[in-house]
Each structure stands twice: as C-alpha cells, then as structure tokens.
Amino acid sequence: MPEMPLHRLAHARAGDKGDRLNISLVAYEPELFPLLLEAVTESAVAKLFAHRRPTAVKRYVLPKLIAMNFVLDGVLDGGVTQALNLDTHGKTLSFRLLELRLAVPNALVKFARPAI
Amino acid sequence: MSDRMLIGAGAGYSGDRVDAPGAVVRDLQEAGEPAAIIFETLGERTLAAAQLRRRQNPALGYEPKLAALLQPVLKDCVESNIPIIGNFGAANPSAAADIVADLAREAGLRLKIGVVSGDDMLDAGGRAVLRECCDDLPDDTLLVSANAYLGAAPIVEALGEGAQVIVTGRVADPSLTLAPLIHAFGWRHDDWVRLGRGTMAGHLLECGAQVSGGYYADPGFKDVPGPECIGYPIAEIGRDGGIVIGKARGGGLVNRRTVTEQLLYEVHDPGAYLTPDVTADIGNASLADLGNDRVRVDGVTGHPRPERLKVTICFDGGWIGEGEISYYGPNALARARLAGEVVRRRSPPGIRIRCDVIGVLSVLDGDAGRGWEQLEAFAAGGSTDVRLRVAFADNDRKAVERGLAEVEALYCAGPAGGGGIRSQMRPRIAAISCLVPRDAVKAKVELRGAGHA
Numbered sequence: 001m002p003e004m005p006l007h008r009l010a011h012a013r014a015g016d017k018g019d020r021l022n023i024s025l026v027a028y029e030p031e032l033f034p035l036l037l038e039a040v041t042e043s044a045v046a047k048l049f050a051h052r053r054p055t056a057v058k059r060y061v062l063p064k065l066i067a068m069n070f071v072l073d074g075v076l077d078g079g080v081t082q083a084l085n086l087d088t089h090g091k092t093l094s095f096r097l098l099e100l101r102l103a104v105p106n107a108l109v110k111f112a113r114p115a116i
Numbered sequence: 117m118s119d120r121m122l123i124g125a126g127a128g129y130s131g132d133r134v135d136a137p138g139a140v141v142r143d144l145q146e147a148g149e150p151a152a153i154i155f156e157t158l159g160e161r162t163l164a165a166a167q168l169r170r171r172q173n174p175a176l177g178y179e180p181k182l183a184a185l186l187q188p189v190l191k192d193c194v195e196s197n198i199p200i201i202g203n204f205g206a207a208n209p210s211a212a213a214d215i216v217a218d219l220a221r222e223a224g225l226r227l228k229i230g231v232v233s234g235d236d237m238l239d240a241g242g243r244a245v246l247r248e249c250c251d252d253l254p255d256d257t258l259l260v261s262a263n264a265y266l267g268a269a270p271i272v273e274a275l276g277e278g279a280q281v282i283v284t285g286r287v288a289d290p291s292l293t294l295a296p297l298i299h300a301f302g303w304r305h306d307d308w309v310r311l312g313r314g315t316m317a318g319h320l321l322e323c324g325a326q327v328s329g330g331y332y333a334d335p336g337f338k339d340v341p342g343p344e345c346i347g348y349p350i351a352e353i354g355r356d357g358g359i360v361i362g363k364a365r366g367g368g369l370v371n372r373r374t375v376t377e378q379l380l381y382e383v384h385d386p387g388a389y390l391t392p393d394v395t396a397d398i399g400n401a402s403l404a405d406l407g408n409d410r411v412r413v414d415g416v417t418g419h420p421r422p423e424r425l426k427v428t429i430c431f432d433g434g435w436i437g438e439g440e441i442s443y444y445g446p447n448a449l450a451r452a453r454l455a456g457e458v459v460r461r462r463s464p465p466g467i468r469i470r471c472d473v474i475g476v477l478s479v480l481d482g483d484a485g486r487g488w489e490q491l492e493a494f495a496a497g498g499s500t501d502v503r504l505r506v507a508f509a510d511n512d513r514k515a516v517e518r519g520l521a522e523v524e525a526l527y528c529a530g531p532a533g534g535g536g537i538r539s540q541m542r543p544r545i546a547a548i549s550c551l552v553p554r555d556a557v558k559a560k561v562e563l564r565g566a567g568h569a
Contacts, residue, residue: 011338011373013331015382017160018549024380026373052482060386064402064415065376071384077483081161081433081547084470084507087479096480113337 001105007098008112010036014094018079020071021090023097027066029111036068037061039102045070048100049093052076070097121300122151123293123317124350124364127185127202128324130157134184136324136348139364141189143350145196152296153193155185155202156289156322163286164430164545166206167261177208178283182215186281190216191223194280201271201292205283207261209233210562212283217566226567230274232284234559237262237427237552246429250550258431260545264552265426267392269305270559271295277563286428288391290318293351301355311394312418313357319389319396320361320378320413324348327361327378328409329368342367359413360406370409379413388419390426395419424551433546434511439523439539440474442503443531449476449495451531452504456488458530459506459522464515467508474503503536509544516541 006025009032014023025040027033046057055074062068076090077083087093104112124144126137137153144151157179170177179185182204193200205212213231220227237246238259246253246262263286272295274282284292294314297303303310320327325346333340340346346368352360363370379398383389387399397417404412439459443452456471463469470485472478477494481487487494508519520539527537 007337011334011377013377013381017382017384018547020384022380022382022384024377024383026376026380028373051480051486053484060399062380062386062399062401064400065379067376067380069380069383069386075482079547081430081545084436084468084483084509085479085481086472086474086505086507092479116336 001103002109003101003103004112004115005098006040006100006102008115009102009104010098012094012097014091016076016079016089016091019076020073021075021093023070023072023094025068025070025097028113030066031111032108033063033066035102035104035108040068040100044100045072045097048096049075118150119355120149121297121353122147122149122350123296123321123353124151124153125156125321125324125348126153126189127155127157128322128326129159130162130179130181132157132324134181137185137189139366140348140350141192141198143364144198145192150300152199152201154292154321155200155204156292156324158203158206158286160428160547161430161545163206163263163428164261164547166208170207175211178206178212178215179204182212183219186216187219190219191225194225194227199275199279199296200281201295202282203284203287203292205231205285207285209283209285213564216281216283217564220567226565227280228278229564229566230277230279230282231562231564232266232270232274232282232287232559234270234557235263235266235286237264245552245556246427246550249552250429250548252548253429254431260430260432262427262429264557265392266557266559267291268295268298270561272298273561274563275299279563288393289322290315290391291393293318293321294393297353306420308394308418308420310357312396313359313416314353315389315391315394315396315418316379316398316413316416317351317353317359320375321349321351323378323381325368326381327374328363328370329374332374332377338373340367340369359416360410361413362410370411372403372405372411375403375411375413390422392421392425394421423554425554425557426549427552428547428549430545430547433544434509435513435516435541436544437508437516437520437539437541438505439520440503440505440537441523441526441534442536443534444501445533446500448500448502449473449491451533452502453491454531455504455526455534456506459526462522463508463519467510467515467519469519470507472505474505475499476502478505
C-alpha cells in the first residue's frame with residue numbers, strides 16, 4: 001500500500017483555549033473518512049505530539065461532517081499568556097497533524113490530493 | 117414580520133481588515149431584508165491590553181480601530197435600519213459610545229446608542245465574588261482586568277429600546293449574533309434548540325473571514341479566489357433557527373470545507389459548546405452545499421445554559437523579551453546553535469529561557485526545548501539561512517534586560533558571521549478563568565442619544 005502524509009487526505013484547523021489545543025480534521029472526500037477513523041487515533045495523535053507531552057488526547061467523531069475534533073491538553077506551555085513559543089496559540093500545529101503518514105489502500109489513492 | 121434575518125460580520129478580531137464591513141453593508145442594503153451587522157474584536161487578552169490603555173488615559177480602553185471600522189458604514193447602517201452590534205467597547209464601552217456619538221455628529225446623523233456594561237468585575241463587589249470563587253486568584257495589586265462573559269440579554273434589551281448602535285465590553289462572541297435574532301423572532305430564553313442554532317450561527321460569524329475563505333488557503337490543496345479582498349460572511353437565519361452561511365461580494369469562498377473548519381474552531385466537546393445563553397450542540401450537525409457560496413447548516417440543537425458564568429482574569433505576568441540574530445552559509449546551523457548556547461550560559465540564573473532556530477525548528481517545539489539536541493535532524497532540507505531566536509521571561513524586568521543584552525553582545529563576542537540583531541521587550545499579561553454564580557454579575561444597559569436633537 002502506498003504511504004502518504006495526511007495532508008493529501010484531509011485538511012485541519014487549530015484553535016486554543018488556555019493550555020488546551022483543539023485541531024479539527026476534515027476528510028477531503030467522504031470515501032476517505034473510514035480510513036481516517038481507523039488510522040488517526042488518539043494514540044497516533046498523542047505520539048505525533050509526544051515532544052509536547054500532552055496530559056490527555058481526546059478524539060470526537062462527527063461522521064456527518066466527515067470530521068474529527070482532537071482536543072490536546074497541556075501542550076501549549078500554559079497557553080497564549082505563558083508560553084515562550086513564537087506561536088503561543090499553537091495555531092501552526094494543525095499542519096503538524098497533517099504530517100502524519102498513512103498507508104492508503106490502492107482503491108482509495110484516487111481520492112487523495114496529488115503529491116506536492 | 118419577516119421570517120428571515122440577515123446578519124453580517126464586519127470584523128472577527130482586533131486588527132481585522134477595516135475595509136471589510138463596506139461590502140457586507142452594501143449587500144445587506146441591497147437584500148432589503150431585516151438585517152444587523154456584528155463586530156467581534158475581543159480576544160482572551162485584548163481586554164487586559166485595553167484595560168492598561170485605560171489606566172494610562174481614562175478616555176481610552178476601547179477598540180483602537182473603532183472609528184476606522186465604523187466611519188465608512190455608520191451612515192448607511194443607520195439609514196437602512198441595520199443595527200450595529202460590537203464588543204468594541206472593550207474595557208471602556210462608555211468612551212467607545214462617545215466616539216460613536218462623534219462619528220454620528222460628523223455624519224449629520226441622529227441615533228440612539230446602547231451601552232452595555234457590568235462585565236467588569238474589578239470593583240470591590242466584583243473582587244469579593246472572585247475571592248470567593250477563584251482558587252488561584254493573584255494578589256490584588258497584580259490584577260489588570262477581570263471580566264465576566266455576558267450573554268445576549270442586555271443587547272436584546274438595548275435593541276428593544278431602539279438602539280441603533282450597541283457598544284459592549286466582554287460579551288460571549290456568539291451572543292452578538294444571537295441577540296438580534298432573539299429580538300426579531302421573540303425566541304424564549306429557554307428555547308434551547310433555537311438558541312443553540314442562533315449561537316452556532318454566531319460562532320460561524322464571530323471570526324469574520326474565517327468561514328469565507330480566510331485562514332483557509334493551502335495553495336494547490338485548498339485554493340481561495342481573491343484572497344486579498346475576501347467577502348466577509350453573511351448568515352441567513354430563519355425564525356425556526358435554520359442557518360444558511362453565505363458571504364458578501366468580493367473574493368473568498370463558502371463551501372462545506374470552509375464551514376466545517378470554522379464550525380469546529382475552538383470547540384472542545386461538539387455536544388456541549390458552552391455560552392452564557394445556551395449549551396449548543398453540533399454533535400449531529402450536517403451541511404448542505406447550496407452552490408454560489410452558500411451552505412445550509414442542519415441538525416444543530418441546544419441544551420440548558422450553564423449555571424455559572426465564566427470570568428477571565430488577567431494579571432501582571434512580569435516581562436517577556438525576545439532577541440534574534442541571523443546566520444547564513446556553510447555551517448550556519450552550528451553557528452546559530454553555538455550562539456544560543458553562549459547566551460544560555462551567560463543569562464541570569466533562574467530566568468526562563470528558550471532558544472529556537474527559525475527555519476529549522478521553532479514553533480513545533482515546546483518551551484522545554486526537547487528538539488534542541490537534535491536540531492540537525494530537523495534541518496533535513498539543508499537550510500543555510502537561519503535565525504536564532506532567544507526568548508526570556510521573568511518577573512524582574514532587569515533580568516530580562518540582562519538576557520537581551522547577551523543577545524546583543526553576540527555581534528562582537530559570539531560566533532562568526534552573525535547579523536541583523538533585533539530585540540524587544542514587553543510586559544506580559546497572564547490570564548486565568550473561573551466560574552461565578554449568574555446573580556453575581558449585573559449587566560447594565562444605558563441608552564444615549566447622539567447627533568442633532
């Protein structure tokens with residue numbers, strides 16, 4: 001099975017409240033949603049953000065929107081008023097999620113965006 | 117009475133494009149239906165910054181762009197009976213109302229201004245409530261601002277009194293949209309389903325362009341037409357709470373993807389989006405793309421509102437300083453890394469410090485700097501045009517100044533070939549939030565006449 005970054009399969013947006021980051025993940029095509037459900041799990045996301053030491057990662061599934069919402073606690077170094085990060089909101093981190101690499105069944109490759 | 121109302125968004129944050137409201141108002145005028153326009157300009161810390169400005173000058177403390185945002189559209193809105201509702205009063209709604217009154221006079225308009233206040237909890241009574249409800253309240257002398265999130269009710273009251281411009285301080289963002297809907301359709305305060313729908317319409321509007329092609333473009337993957345002149349959103353909301361999101365003329369786009377991104381923006385549990393008015397629920401929401409930049413939102417519902425109101429408390433958080441220096445060419449990364457280590461060794465003991473190499477590893481890493489030891493692994497692309505950034509934080513201003521001086525000293529005493537040093541220091545505002553009983557917060561509504569008598 002070909003492997004590709006999540007960026008070719010879905011889009012994402014990050015938001016913050018205090019030390020809590022949420023990242024929505026939206027499938028480009030409905031056909032891709034089951035694959036995302038299977039592969040983009042709470043543990044896969046926790047691993048991707050391991051260097052930020054999340055205290056909790058929670059996934060909410062919105063099938064009618066072909067979307068998921070990930071809520072990561074404790075990853076923003078205290079959040080916008082505390083962190084020394086250039087991006088205190090963590091807004092750039094939606095594209096960290098999109099770096100996740102997935103094995104994509106051949107039958108689904110046609111639904112992926114072309115490689116850059 | 118119309119069964120539909122249009123609500124446009126003129127601004128989604130403090131610092132938004134000031135030419136955006138013009139197209140929204142023109143489209144609302146042409147539609148000729150009942151309409152309102154909202155301006156959401158308060159972030160989590162914006163109010164604290166506004167409070168600091170007010171301390172320096174009691175006539176300030178409102179949204180600095182207020183006049184620039186309203187001047188071009190005030191006359192059209194008043195003449196077309198389009199109420200303007202904004203939290204641009206920030207820390208000083210009364211002074212903001214004075215500015216609106218000045219603009220009205222200049223435009224030869226007579227109008228009624230509604231001033232909503234009572235969110236400010238810094239007075240003695242408010243502080244007593246906070247001491248009761250907040251565990252980690254900082255010392256009184258450090259408090260900069262404390263504002264409760266008001267709901268739609270005081271805005272509805274002002275609309276009922278005939279206010280044409282309504283100036284508020286801290287009001288929950290979606291309440292700006294919900295209020296004119298309650299006013300127009302007479303929704304009951306416990307009609308949770310409709311309040312939930314109106315609230316999510318407000319949620320989709322409250323960040324302005326973020327639902328109509330702003331904060332969306334990813335070239336080749338998600339392209340946006342006319343990103344330099346995005347038409348800000350206009351929602352059509354029915355008496356039953358049905359929502360269609362569209363946009364004003366100009367660039368941008370509204371489709372299933374833009375709306376989904378914004379629907380989930382800053383949401384945690386989709387089944388419980390908490391506001392002072394209602395617990396909105398998008399767990400079962402669905403979207404229908406109607407074409408022509410219009411998307412219908414179905415399946416939104418609501419549940420009883422939370423018992424308590426959120427208060428955001430901002431306090432003096434010491435100082436933050438940032439210094440930067442660039443390195444280019446062979447071995448640039450090693451020189452940048454050495455420079456960071458030199459600054460680290462010479463910085464005042466105990467100061468919080470973080471080093472980044474912009475272009476190699478910065479925003480991805482946490483403040484603990486776990487990536488610093490493996491910088492080379494992140495430089496796989498081989499960038500040789502990099503910039504060291506060192507950030508410091510401390511309660512003691514002098515410690516931060518000493519840290520920044522060490523960045524400055526890299527010019528003559530640091531590694532070879534460093535250039536382009538910039539540094540800046542600013543006070544830090546820290547924030548916490550807590551929940552207080554509803555009856556501890558008393559919203560106030562004042563009506564003022566402006567313009568020729």
